[in-house]
Amino acid sequence: MERENETLDAASLQVFGMISAAVSHDLKNVLAIINESAGLLDDLALRASKGVEIPADRLSVTTARILKQVKRGDMVLKNLNRFAHTTDAPILQSNAAETVSLMVDLAGRQAAMKELIFTTAPSAGLIRTCLIYFEAFIYLLLRQIIETLPRKETVEIAVAQEGGRIVIRFINVNGLPLLADHCFVQGQERELMTWLKAEMEAAPGAVNVRLPADVG
Amino acid sequence: MKVLLVDDEEELVVTLAERLSLRDIDTKWALNGEDALRLAEAEHFDLAILDMKMPKMNGLQLKAELQKKWPNMHFIFLTGHGSEEDFEAGASAAGEDYYLIKPVNIQKLIAKIHASFDAAEK
Numbered sequence: 001m002e003r004e005n006e007t008l009d010a011a012s013l014q015v016f017g018m019i020s021a022a023v024s025h026d027l028k029n030v031l032a033i034i035n036e037s038a039g040l041l042d043d044l045a046l047r048a049s050k051g052v053e054i055p056a057d058r059l060s061v062t063t064a065r066i067l068k069q070v071k072r073g074d075m076v077l078k079n080l081n082r083f084a085h086t087t088d089a090p091i092l093q094s095n096a097a098e099t100v101s102l103m104v105d106l107a108g109r110q111a112a113m114k115e116l117i118f119t120t121a122p123s124a125g126l127i128r129t130c131l132i133y134f135e136a137f138i139y140l141l142l143r144q145i146i147e148t149l150p151r152k153e154t155v156e157i158a159v160a161q162e163g164g165r166i167v168i169r170f171i172n173v174n175g176l177p178l179l180a181d182h183c184f185v186q187g188q189e190r191e192l193m194t195w196l197k198a199e200m201e202a203a204p205g206a207v208n209v210r211l212p213a214d215v216g
Numbered sequence: 217m218k219v220l221l222v223d224d225e226e227e228l229v230v231t232l233a234e235r236l237s238l239r240d241i242d243t244k245w246a247l248n249g250e251d252a253l254r255l256a257e258a259e260h261f262d263l264a265i266l267d268m269k270m271p272k273m274n275g276l277q278l279k280a281e282l283q284k285k286w287p288n289m290h291f292i293f294l295t296g297h298g299s300e301e302d303f304e305a306g307a308s309a310a311g312e313d314y315y316l317i318k319p320v321n322i323q324k325l326i327a328k329i330h331a332s333f334d335a336a337e338k
Contacts, residue, residue: 035319
C-alpha cells in the first residue's frame with residue numbers, strides 16, 4: 001500500500017510535535033528537581049563547612065531523589081527514542097499492545113493533568129502497518145479521551161488479535177460518549193483511519209477499534 | 217516573610233521549600249490549587265510561587281482565586297515551558313511581571329521575591 005500522503009504525514013508530524021512538547025515539559029521538571037536537589041546538597045555542604053552538623057539521612061534522601069529523577073528522565077527518553085524509531089521504515093511490524101502502551105506513556109502528562117488512569121495489559125498480537133500512522137491515530141484517540149472524559153476516570157485498554165484483525169477496546173464504566181459518536185473522526189483523523197482501514201464501533205461502556213493486523 | 221509554594225511535582229516543592237527555609241524564608245507547599253487555598257485559609261502568606269501548569273487549577277486560575285480573598289498577596293510564576301520566548305509572550309499577555317523558567321536559579325528566585333516587595337513599597 002502506498003504510504004506517501006501529505007495529509008497523513010502532516011498529521012503524524014503534528015503528533016510528533018505534541019509528544020515532543022510533552023516530553024520537553026517532563027524533562028524540564030526532571031531537571032528542575034535535580035537542580036534543586038544538587039543546590040540543596042550545596043547549601044548543606046556550606047553549612048557543614050561552617051560547623052553545622054548535617055544528619056546523614058538528610059543527605060541520603062537528597063541523593064536518592066536525584067537518582068530517582070535520573071531514572072525517570074531515562075524512561076522518558078527511552079520512550080521518545082522508541083517513538084522516534086517508528087519512522088525507520090515506511091512499513092514496520094510491532095507488538096500492537098506494546099505500541100498502544102507506548103502511546104499511553106507518551107500521553108501520560110496530559111492524563112495526569114486530568115487525574116485519569118489508563119490501564120493496559122500485555123498481549124501477543126502483532127501489527128504490520130505504517131507504524132507512525134498507527135501511533136498517531138492511537139495518540140489522537142487518547143488525547144480525545146483525555147479532553148472529553150471527566151476527571152479521575154479510569155480507562156481500560158485491551159488489545160487482542162482476532163483472526164486477521166487487531167481489536168483495541170477502550171473501556172470506561174461510564175462510557176466514552178464523544179468517541180462513540182465518532183466526533184473525533186474527522187479531517188486528518190478520518191484520513192488516518194481510512195488509510196489504516198480501521199473501523200470504530202460503540203459498545204456498552206466501550207469503544208472498539210478494529211484494524212487489519214497486516215495492512216498488505 | 218511567609219511563602220506559599222504550589223507545584224504538582226512533589227519532590228520539587230519539597231526541595232525548593234527546604235532551600236528557601238534554609239534562607240530564613242518560611243515556606244509552606246501544596247501540590248494543587250485546592251490544597252493551596254485550604255492552606256491560605258489557615259494561615260497568612262505574603263507571597264505565592266505558582267507553577268503555571270497544574271491539575272485541577274492552573275497557576276493563573278489559582279492566582280485569581282487567591283487574589284479575590286487576599287488582594288495584597290504577591291505572586292511569582294514558575295513554568296516548565298521549553299522556550300523562554302513562548303513563555304514571555306504568554307506571561308506578558310496574562311499581565312504577569314514575575315516569572316521564572318525551570319530549572320530555577322535560587323538567587324534569581326530570591327531576587328524576584330525581594331523585587332516584588334520593593335516594587336509594592338514604591
